[in-house]
Amino acid sequence: MRRPAGAKPAKKVQIKVKVKAKASTRAVAKSAEPAMDVAVGRRIRDLRRIRQFSLETVASRTELSIGFLSQIERGLSSPSLRVLATLADVLGVGIAALFGARPNADGASDQIVTRGPHRPELKLWRTGVSKQLLSPASADNRLNLFLVHLEPGGSTGDELYTHDGEEAGLVLEGEMMLTVDSETWSLKTGDSFRFASRRPHRFSNPAEDAKAVVLWVNCVTGTG
Secondary structure, rough: OOOOOOOOHHHHHHHHHHHHHHHHHHHHHHHHHHHHHHHHHHHHHHHHHHHOOOOHHHHHHHOOOOOHHEEEEEEEEOOOOHHHHHHHHHHHOOOOOOOOOOOOOOOOOOOOOOHHHHHEEEEEOOOOOEEEEEOOOOOOOEEEOOOOOOOEEEEEOOOOEEOOOOOEEEEEEEEEEEEEEEEEEEEOOOEEEEEEEOOOOEEEEOOOOOOOOEEEEEEOOOOO
16 A cells, blocks of 8 residues: 655655754854853953953963963953953952943843843853853942852863852752862752852762752952
């Protein structure tokens, strides 16, 4: 018995459409990643120029190469959270200042309320870490609230780092490994923490298939 004519081609067309849709989604995601690097680099460059620091000055204070700093400012390199925290320290701001202010619908920056759809986001896509700024964005803010998303395997890196201030948080979803000094804790949903940011630290998501979400507070105590 013969199959109805046209049945097989119709099935192939459906498969092709699905593949194209997935490819299109990946293309949009990839195009957004370099744009994020450019925006962050521009913000770092602007803050450096406001403070009248040369690249040589920032390089000597951060122990990062001039070439690497130049690549970051031009959006050619995606810095880790450790590098951004170090740069924020030298520039005398909290890491929230690297997000930049996002205007509300009326064009004004509200320093009291941040609306859900207008949360600035710092996506460190190479390391699987992203931070949404929940408090109003300003270079003058000392206390900032973040929603940190850690993709499976996401991490600040193997190297411990330090910066100015104090921080605390609450794990809302998933699991997070937190290292402070030489001690490491496994924090699960409902667990919380607090430590001085000058203590060497790092954090990661050990899960292979689940994202972690952490409500995170950073308080800047000095001027960098």
